[in-house]
Amino acid sequence: MTDKKPGFFKRLFGGEQPVQPPAPPEAVPAPQPVPLPQPVEPTPAPEPQPAPEEVPLPGPPETTPDYVEDIEEAAAAMAVETIPVALDPPAVLEVPVEAPRQGWFARLATGLKRSSDQLTGSITSVFTKRKLDAATLDELEDVLIQADLGIETAMAITETLRRDRFDRDVSGEDVRAVLAAEVEKVLGPVARPLVVDTAQKPFIILMIGVNGSGKTTTIGKLAQQYAAEGRSVMLAAGDTFRAAAIEQLQIWGQRTNATVISRPAGSDASGLAFDAVTQARAEGRDVLIIDTAGRLQNRDELMNELEKVIRVIKKVDPSAPHATLLTLDATTGQNALKQVEIFGQRAGVTGLVMTKLDGTARGGILVAIARKFGLPVHFIGVGEGVGDLEPFTASDFAKAIAGRD
Numbered sequence: 001m002t003d004k005k006p007g008f009f010k011r012l013f014g015g016e017q018p019v020q021p022p023a024p025p026e027a028v029p030a031p032q033p034v035p036l037p038q039p040v041e042p043t044p045a046p047e048p049q050p051a052p053e054e055v056p057l058p059g060p061p062e063t064t065p066d067y068v069e070d071i072e073e074a075a076a077a078m079a080v081e082t083i084p085v086a087l088d089p090p091a092v093l094e095v096p097v098e099a100p101r102q103g104w105f106a107r108l109a110t111g112l113k114r115s116s117d118q119l120t121g122s123i124t125s126v127f128t129k130r131k132l133d134a135a136t137l138d139e140l141e142d143v144l145i146q147a148d149l150g151i152e153t154a155m156a157i158t159e160t161l162r163r164d165r166f167d168r169d170v171s172g173e174d175v176r177a178v179l180a181a182e183v184e185k186v187l188g189p190v191a192r193p194l195v196v197d198t199a200q201k202p203f204i205i206l207m208i209g210v211n212g213s214g215k216t217t218t219i220g221k222l223a224q225q226y227a228a229e230g231r232s233v234m235l236a237a238g239d240t241f242r243a244a245a246i247e248q249l250q251i252w253g254q255r256t257n258a259t260v261i262s263r264p265a266g267s268d269a270s271g272l273a274f275d276a277v278t279q280a281r282a283e284g285r286d287v288l289i290i291d292t293a294g295r296l297q298n299r300d301e302l303m304n305e306l307e308k309v310i311r312v313i314k315k316v317d318p319s320a321p322h323a324t325l326l327t328l329d330a331t332t333g334q335n336a337l338k339q340v341e342i343f344g345q346r347a348g349v350t351g352l353v354m355t356k357l358d359g360t361a362r363g364g365i366l367v368a369i370a371r372k373f374g375l376p377v378h379f380i381g382v383g384e385g386v387g388d389l390e391p392f393t394a395s396d397f398a399k400a401i402a403g404r405d
Contacts, residue, residue: 108390109400111358111382119147119364120403123179124172132170137162140175148333149183150368157182180402186367187394192376194351194391196226197322202234202280202288204313206321208306208347210339211294213327214355214381216245219289220252221381221389227256231286236276237262238269238309239293249291259283269293269305270312277316290321297342306347325378327353328369333362340373354392355381363401 109116122143126136137158144154160178161170196203205222207215216239223233235258239245243265253260261276273290280288292309295302313320326349328336343349352375357363370377377392 107388108380108382108396111388112363112397112400114359115147115357115363116401116403119143119179119401120172120176122147123175127170127172127175131167132161132165133167136170144179144364147364148362148368149364150371152371153182153186153367156186176402176404180398180404183367183401184394184398186371187377187392187397190370190374190377191392191394191397192351192378194323194325194376194378196231196287198286200319200322202277202285203322204277204280204317204320205287205289205323205325206292206310206313206347207289207325207327208292208343208349209294209327210296210329210332213294213329214353215239215294215327216248216252216291217384218325218327218353218355218379218381218389219249219291220255222289222379223252223256223258223287225389226287227258232284233258234276234280234283234285234288235260236272236288236290238272238276238291240265240267240269240272241293245291245293259285270309273309274312274316277313277320281316297339297346303342303346310347324348324350325353326351327355330354330357330363330365331359333365334368336365337369337372340369340375344373344375349375351376351378353377353379353381353389355389358382358388366397367401 123140126139126143140161141154141158144157145151149157157175157178160182161175164178165174194205207219209215219235223235226233233256235249235253237246237249237260239249240263246262246265250260250262252258259279261272261279263272269292276288276290290309290313292306293302295306297303310321310324324347326340326343326347328339330336332339340349340352352369354366354377357366357380366377366380369375379389380392380397381389
């Protein structure tokens with residue numbers, strides 16, 4: 001029992017180890033790790049610096065180029081796709097260039113399409129493989145008259161069908177064949193070209209017609225054709241009421257290398273005509289084409305002015321004008337009949353030019369005019385181009401208006 005350990009207090013303060021008391025003071029310095037402020041040093045110390053390093057700044061740069069590359073690739077792809085779009089328009093523009101290369105009949109058929117479609121459509125609605133009877137013939141006659149072919153032509157067609165096909169099955173094609181044959185029969189005698197008499201130097205052509213009938217444009221096209229034939233041409237801007245008409249004729253003169261005689265707008269038209277004929281004779285020109293102002297046939301004072309122009313021309317050359325051409329706008333329909341009548345009485349019309357057949361469904365009026373007056377039809381126009389004015393051919397016109405290719 002002597003080995004019994006001393007009590008805790010004794011061991012703590014026992015005398016055998018007096019040195020023990022200083023130990024506690026040493027222990028005081030031990031907790032002296034009050035340098036807890038030292039941990040404060042690391043806190044301000046930018047220990048967070050690794051955190052900014054951890055911020056995946058390098059990460060975004062790695063992904064950003066990917067997006068940039070994708071965007072660049074997309075933009076490049078879009079650019080590649082856009083190139084053909086920019087190149088397409090020229091390819092499309094080449095298509096219309098082929099139109100002027102069509103033959104005359106193709107252009108004529110295209111120009112008369114509105115007239116043909118209306119006429120043949122109405123005929124087809126009347127004839128649907130049924131027997132030809134009196135009621136059907138009456139209905140057909142109405143259709144032909146409404147197409148401005150004229151009463152005489154309409155009656156001639158229906159009489160032909162009555163004689164040859166009455167009480168028999170008739171199709172729209174059968175009627176179109178009869179229509180084409182009858183139209184050609186009427187137009188054949190009047191389809192005569194305008195012949196330039198070389199014995200007359202210059203050969204004087206006077207262009208007349210109502211406002212907007214296409215006189216000035218027709219003059220330009222004729223000048224182009226005569227120049228291409230090697231003839232020397234002079235033009236006279238006799239439409240002194242419109243400055244635009246004078247300028248238009250001057251442009252045609254530049255294109256065809258033709259001398260243009262003009263005066264300021266408002267000048268006396270008869271005096272200009274006198275000067276033009278005198279100069280053309282002095283220069284030995286082959287052709288002189290004189291423009292005139294558009295005038296309504298029911299305006300007596302304007303028709304008197306036209307008669308004066310003709311009288312003045314005859315003072316220089318009693319045989320002139322050698323051709324007096326009346327331009328007719330096909331869109332005027334039945335009114336064209338009155339124009340031919342009055343201008344023929346007052347100005348001595350020698351031939352006709354029918355224009356704007358491509359802008360109307362009333363092209364049949366030419367048939368009515370030909371049957372009633374029998375005047376030569378020299379030219380017809382189906383467009384604005386130089387090649388769209390051609391010498392008149394009865395068979396082509398008949399086939400085109402009847403819708404028979």
